[in-house]
Structure formats: structure tokens, C-alpha cells
Amino acid sequence: MTTERNNFLERLMVIFKREAEEHLKTMTELLQLLESGGNGQVDMDIVDHLFREAHSLKGAARSVDIALIESVCQSMEYALVKLKQKEIDLSSGFFTAFYQVIAHLTYEVSHLAGERKALNLVQLQLMLQAL
């Protein structure tokens, strides 16, 4: 691999970290909005927005070859589609899964520097798939 390409990948990783943090922060805020909405009605605009954030993060993770974050985001998308199609409710299980996933992703993203360690997110993914 050329130095030039290495430099590019390093720069790309810095951009990814910043972008991922932004998405995760926005997603947390959206979840809180969704949670405070109450009265059983699901605000579909918020769900759409959440979906877009997960979708963008997925694409960004793919750009830097982090397959696990990518597939966790894919699972989040699936869960959100189920929510949109009213196959699932905004249960406490939903929020637990999403908050935990976001907390773990945030942790992993903040530790991305240098060597890329295997992300232990498989269990969290299963949690999302079980929704």
C-alpha cells in the first residue's frame, strides 16, 4: 500500500470518527424525543430521521471497511422498518436495545484509533433482530 493511500485512509478514518459521533449523538437525541412523545403514538417523522441516521452511518462504516458497525446499522434499519410498519411497538425493550447499541457503538468509535479491533457487537445485533 502506498504512503499516499495510507494517508488517505488515515484522513478518512478521522472523518469517519467525527461523522459517526455526530450520527450517534443525533440518534440519542431522536430516541429521547421519541421516548418523551408518549401517549402511544409513534412520531413517524422521528422514526424516518432515525432511519436516515442509521443508514448514513451504515454507508460511512462501509466506506472505512468496518463490517460489524455496518451490519449493526443494517439491523437497526430493519428494526425501524418494523416499527414503521407497526409490526413492533415502542416497548421498553426497543429503547433498551437502541440505547445499548448506541452506547456500545459510541464506545467502539471512540476507541477506533490505530489498530482496528474486532467489535463485539454480535450480541447487540441479535438483540435488535429479536425486536
Added chain:
Amino acid sequence: MNLKMKNDEIDILIVEDSPTQAEKLRYLIEGKGYGVRVAIDGAMALAAIKERKPNLVLSDIVMPGMDGYTLCRTIKEDENWRDVPIILVTSLNDPKDIIHGLECGADNFIRKPYADAYLLARIEYVLMNQELRSGKNMDVGIVLYLGNQKHFINSQRQQILDLLISTYEQAVFVNDELHERERQVIELNMRLAQYTTELEATNRIVADKNIELEHASRAKSEFLANMSHELRTPLNAILGFSEALKDGLVGPMEEQQREYITDIYESGGHLLSLINDILDLAKIEAGKMELELVPTNLKMLLENSASLLRERAHAHSVRLTLSVEPIESALVDQRKFKQIVFNLVSNAIKFTPAGGDVMIALSKKERALDPVGSLGDFESELPAASGQYIELCVTDNGIGIEPEALNKLFQPFVQLDSGLTRKYEGSGLGLAIVKQLVELHNGTMEVKSIVGSGSYFAVSLPYIKASSHSPVQVLKAGQ
């Protein structure tokens, strides 16, 4: 398209809201020598086109504000911009993606995720064939129904063909992925089968070990039973001859001689009772103990047993009182019933200081549900047929038992406080035997105790009414 154009003269507009993906695309496309501009949403893209008409637009679909389809339609609806080729990057997951793509007039499609080389080849292909799609496309329209919705498509053949190829490529790719997943599932199933086999083997080993353990336990009990029997034979000689000497049957003895021989006789008696206890426990554990049920007057049986115990109570200066309800004749194993009474009462006497009281009460009761304070550990099921049971209660106002010690109470060879062992003689088997005998009867036991105030032991045995012609019934343990 002007084929003489150099790559660096070609301006490609990337529309992508994710900075990471935009940067990756820019790096990739700039690597081919093209000029690149990046817009992060539809509105910015339109502003960029207004500023300078690009040679190609490469747009994401899911974006905040204006999405890729709307952007594409807006560009295609503008006379001046219509000839700018647009490639949409879509995941093509939904048939509607294809329709939306056609409806908005996109020129080509790149399926996500894409390989770098594929993306570049697509861009090159679209730039090369730009002439084909210039001008006269929006003329022929097709009406299409999908998912109960009417769609109007006015794409030209080239567009439709491109989309068709993209879709087919997608299908092939997904099919490959599916094969890969299938292979993984087969592999996982094989591994699962292997684990299952290993687990079964382990279970078999555990089962074998359990059988071995049971055999060993039985062998131990049989050995104990036989040994105890062998020990009793010489002991009977010791007891018999020392008693004869003590009673002067062999001739007069001096005071000291009599004292010594009395010691020998009494120690022998104690040893015999220990051996009897061990023998009983071993017999029960070996499954050799049988119940011999005979019609019995319980009141008489209890008074009979009490007369032996009164002597012992008197020796300890403990008052023994008896309260017996009249009970019709019942089927009882007399020897074992007596042993239960004897063990419980002699224990009570032993652990009650001089001047104390021990009370025995016997009554017949209706089956109560879940007696309060019973120890679940050794509660066995009473036969459901009869709702009646015989209750034997032994109450004392002796030293009592610590709550933590209650669980250990019925384990063989345990006298609760090792300090007590010196003060109160005994094998530590008495209560273990009572427990086993009660279980043999399918009965239950209950204990309550307050340290310093005394203890309460209650034994409940199923009441089996003796009919006038009841024969002796023999039940083997565990039946």
C-alpha cells in the same frame, strides 16, 4: 460526449450527505483524474449546477431535505440541465426503487454496496454513451401499476436496459450471498451436531458415574449392616458374662470389683445401643428395612413405651407427661413407631436440664395443607387417599436449637455443637433414624425451636384404619 475531452476537464458532482462516503468517492474519482465537486444535499447540488453545469451527477438517494429522486427529477425537468447524465446510488432492495429511479429519469444506477472498479466503469460508460441519451428522450410514456399505484415512466430504452442490467447484477450478487450464507448455515449445523454428540457422550458418562456411585453407597450400607451384626455377637458375650458377675451369680465380689464390672457392663450397654443405631440406619439406607403393619391400639403402645422412658426421665430429674387422645385401631409398624417415640423423647430428656418438662402428645388429625414451619427438605408426599394422619408431638423446655443448625439436625453422625458431644453422650444417629423411619412411612416431620426455651418435634404419619380382619402387611421401603 466529446471524446477528445481529457479527464481533468470533466467535472463530476457528487451529492452525498455522509462526509465519509463523500470523501471516499472523491478520492476514488479524483484518482482517475476527473475533477470533483461535492454537495452534501439536494439544495446544495442545485446551487452547484447553477454555478457551473457538471458533466455528470452521482447522487445518493437517502438524504435529509431533498432526496436523490427529487433532485434527479428537478434536474431532468430543467431544459438546460436535462442532458446532464445522472447516476443514482441505490440499494435496489425494493421494486419501488426501480420504479422511482425510472420515474425520475435517472440515466444509470449503481447498486450499493459497490466495488470501486465497478463504480468507475459505470461512470466511464455513462460519459461514453452520453450522446445516446441526449435530446429526444422524454417523448414516449408507459403507464405501469405496481403495488396498487400508478406510475408513469417516460425513460428511453437505454435507461430501461441499464436499469434492467443493474437489477440483474443485483440478483446475481444477492444469489451469491445467499449461497455463502447457506454454506455457513450448513457448517454451523455440522458444528452443532458435533456439540450435541459430545454432550450426549458426557451425559452418558455422568449417568454411568451415578450408577457406580449408587452401587458404592449400597455396598457401604451393606457392609455396615453386616459389620454391626458381627460386632453384636461378641458384645453379647461381654454383656452376658459381666451381668452374671455383677449380679453375683458366680460368687461374691469385693466392692471395687463390683464397681469395675458395673462399668464394663454399662459401657457395653452403651456400645450395644450405638451399634444398634448404626445397624438400623444402615439397614434403611440399604433398602432392607420393611414396614410390618399390624392392627395396633396406639394409646397402649405409647403408654408402654413411656414406661421405659419414665425411668430415664426420673434419672435426669425431668418430668414426663403424656397426653393421648383415644384413637381407633390403626395399622402401624409397632417396633418402628416405638423407636420414633423413644429417639425423640430420649433426645428431649437428654437436652432438658433437671427440673424441666417433656411432654408427649398423640392425636388423630385431618390433613392440613402445608404445615407452617415444616422443613421442606424431608417432607414427602402423604398418600392422597386418606386425609387423616396420626400426629405425635414431643415438646420440651430444654436448651433449644439454633435456627442455622436446624438443617443439619437430621444428618447422620452430627451432634450440633461438638462441645455438646462431651456433655451429652450419644451416637448422633437418633434423629437421622427418626427421619428415615418417618420417610419409610411416607410421613412428614416438623421442628420448631427457640434457643433457651425449648424444642418442638412433630411427626405426622398417614393414618391407615385397621379393619377387623386386617392381616399383617409388609411394605418394603420405597414402595
